[in-house]
Amino acid sequence: MNNRLLRQLGLLVALISLYAGALAQPPRGPLVVSPQVNADKTVTFRYQAPQAKAVELSAQFEKAPVAMTKDAQGIWSVTVGPVKPDIYPYNFRVDGVSVMDPANVAFFPNERFKASLVDVPGDQPLIHAMRDVPHGSINYEYYPSMEGTTGSVVVYTPPGYDQSPSKKYPVYYLISGTTDTEETFFKVGKTNLILDNLLAEGKVKPMIIVMPYGNIAARVAEQKGGSKPADPTVRDGADAVKRANDFTTDLVSNVIPYIEKNYRAIANRENRAIGGFSRGGGQTLRAAFSNMDKFAYVCAYSSYLSPQEMDGNFSPIVNKPEQTNKQLKLLWVSVGSDDFLYKGTVEFMDYLKAKKVNYKSLITDGGHTWMNVKTYVAATTPLLFQP
Structure with missing residues (x-):
């Protein structure tokens, strides 16, 4: 058989293979672009x-949910807005069933339903926007945790961290809310971009940010073959307090030692801050108030502790306000005016004021949302680790 015939046979085999592969592929529908953010800040969604x-x-x-209309190709669509620039979760309801947007790779990390995300940019870059500035790094870390399990954290290091091997940094431990994961402050809160932008503006000190997973009970159950336990029904009930205390134990005994061994962290209370949103804010307050030797900066976003819990479990904090005010360089409490935790958070502020415990506060518009969380992060990080 001559070389020409061999080449022809080889080409024939290749064409047959391509044809067979094409037959094996499922039929492809039309290209769907969703979400499409338009110049006038309206947004078109398609499914x-x-x-x-x-x-x-x-x-x-x-x-309320907005009805979509179907075209001849079977693509449902709707255009809404204009929408105030920010990052928002959304999903589709298809014959009553909630689904993510399959045309969108951006999603909300969560233990339950994972919504999709749409980013509506501002005419001027918002504080969480990707800008042409030096950027830090995001690292995923795994550490030995409670009951023989492996814990996970997301760690932000500031620009220049790898280029300055002798420099050490303060650390902000930042905890997400109920059903959120260790990725939420990164993927939804855009904490890394907020810090990059504030650093470029000279408004914050370079810092490491550690974002742990707050649901120890769920992780232990998952890794030991059990079922995820239901969330506590009472925010300050015995079960909620026990789980918060377990988180505190993991943070103090496992997370902080791991970070200080593997990152160039300044290992003293004046260079440690702790903050959190919702359940993470309650964990923040409990961890800080029971470990005043560990943290000098405390930030509670949309969260509080009841006067009963403060009186019962943290009486030294309020019975010795002069000592507390000397120890804490910052105690921050913030909440949205439409937040379902607004009443309890304001009562917590009033309680602290009556007990003469110093704090700073911010009440914003809006509810229990990550739009507000980004505002709180941008407002508090410039206050951390200041002389």
Whole structure:
């Protein structure tokens, strides 16, 4: 057989293989672009579901689900807005079933349903926007945790960290809320970009930010073959307090030692801060108030402790306000005026004021949202680790 015939046979085999591969692929529908952020700040959402009877958009910037319409190709769409620039979670309801947007790779990390995310940029870059500034790094770390399990944290190091091997940094431990994961402050809160931008503006000190997973009970159950326990029904009930105390034990005994061994952290209380949102804020307050030798800066975002718990478990904090005010360089409490935790958080502020415990506060518009959390992070980080 001559070389020409061999080449022809080889080409024939290749064509047959390509054809067979094409037959094996499932049919592809039309390209769906979603979400599409338009120049006028309106946003177009699309979802392909030819057989669906009804599709709705459910978005955090809408008060109620919005009906979508179907075209001849079976693509449902709706244009809403203009939308105030920010990052928002959303999803589709397809014949009553909530689904993510399959055309969008950005999603909300969560233990339960994972919503998609839409980023509506401002005319001027917002504090969480990607800007042309030096950027820090995000690292995923795994550490030995409670009951023989492996814990996970997301760690931000500031720009220049790897280029300055002799420099040490203060550390901010930042804890997400109920059902959130260790990725939420990174992927939704955009904490790394907020810090990059504030650093470029000279408004914050370079710092390491450690974002742990707050649900120790769920992780232990998962790694030991059990079922994730239901969340506590009472925010300051015995079960909630026990889980918060377990988190504190893990943070103090495992997370902090791991970080201080593997990162160039300044290992003293004046260079440690702790903060958190919602459940993470309650964990923050409990961890800080029971370890005043560990943290000099405390930030509670949309969270509080009841007067009963403060009186019962943390009486030295309020019975010796002069000592507390000397120890804490910052105690911050913030909440949105429409937050379902607004009443309890304001009562906590009033309690601290009556006990003569110094604190700084910020009450914003809006509810229990990550839009507000980004505001709080941008407001508090410039106050950390200042002389």
